[in-house]
Amino acid sequence: MSLSKKIIGxxxxxxxxxxxxxxxxxxxxxxxxxxLGGKGAIQAVVTKFISNVGGDSRINGYFAKTDLKxxxxxxxxxxxxxxxxxxTYPGRDMKTAHKGMKVTGAAFNALVEDLISAxxxxxxxxxxxxxxxxxxxxxxxxxxxxx
Numbered sequence: 535m536s537l538s539k540k541i542i543g544x545x546x547x548x549x550x551x552x553x554x555x556x557x558x559x560x561x562x563x564x565x566x567x568x569x570l571g572g573k574g575a576i577q578a579v580v581t582k583f584i585s586n587v588g589g590d591s592r593i594n595g596y597f598a599k600t601d602l603k604x605x606x607x608x609x610x611x612x613x614x615x616x617x618x619x620x621x622t623y624p625g626r627d628m629k630t631a632h633k634g635m636k637v638t639g640a641a642f643n644a645l646v647e648d649l650i651s652a653x654x655x656x657x658x659x660x661x662x663x664x665x666x667x668x669x670x671x672x673x674x675x676x677x678x679x680x681x
Contacts, residue, residue, distance in 0.1 A: 567620075570658065573621070577606075578656065579613075582656070593644045593648075596637065608625045611625070612625065616670060617665075627676065628676035635679065636679050637680070639681045642674055649667070
């Protein structure tokens with residue numbers, strides 16, 4: 535099976551998982567990680583997100599020298615941990631990782647737009663989108679150097 539067919543298959547499975555998770559009643563104590571569909575679903579969204587960023591001329595220059603495979607892996611672990619999953623983010627703290635990059639508030643907002651677009655691709659319910667953006671939004675002060 536070709537790589538593109540595998541990716542399409544995974545994408546359909548993740549979309550179905552998120553669509554069903556929105557329609558299924560979860561226990562009140564289900565973590566955001568569980569409601570999003572677990573690590574595979576997070577991986578799919580992160581991959582789409584990185585693709586969105588790569589095509590976004592407002593911000594792709596920030597990633598010109600970035601090892602995208604490593605970034606993908608780190609983001610999956612970070613989102614997994616931030617949403618209550620079993621992962622441990624092994625990367626640097628956000629302040630250290632972004633020091634001297636001169637990230638603007640507008641660039642941060644563009645990044646969030648690209649993430650929302652990735653979440654929309656997989657029909658993530660609004661409640662889960664809001665919780666995820668809220669969980670990651672607290673990092674803005676450590677990332678943005680130029681308001």
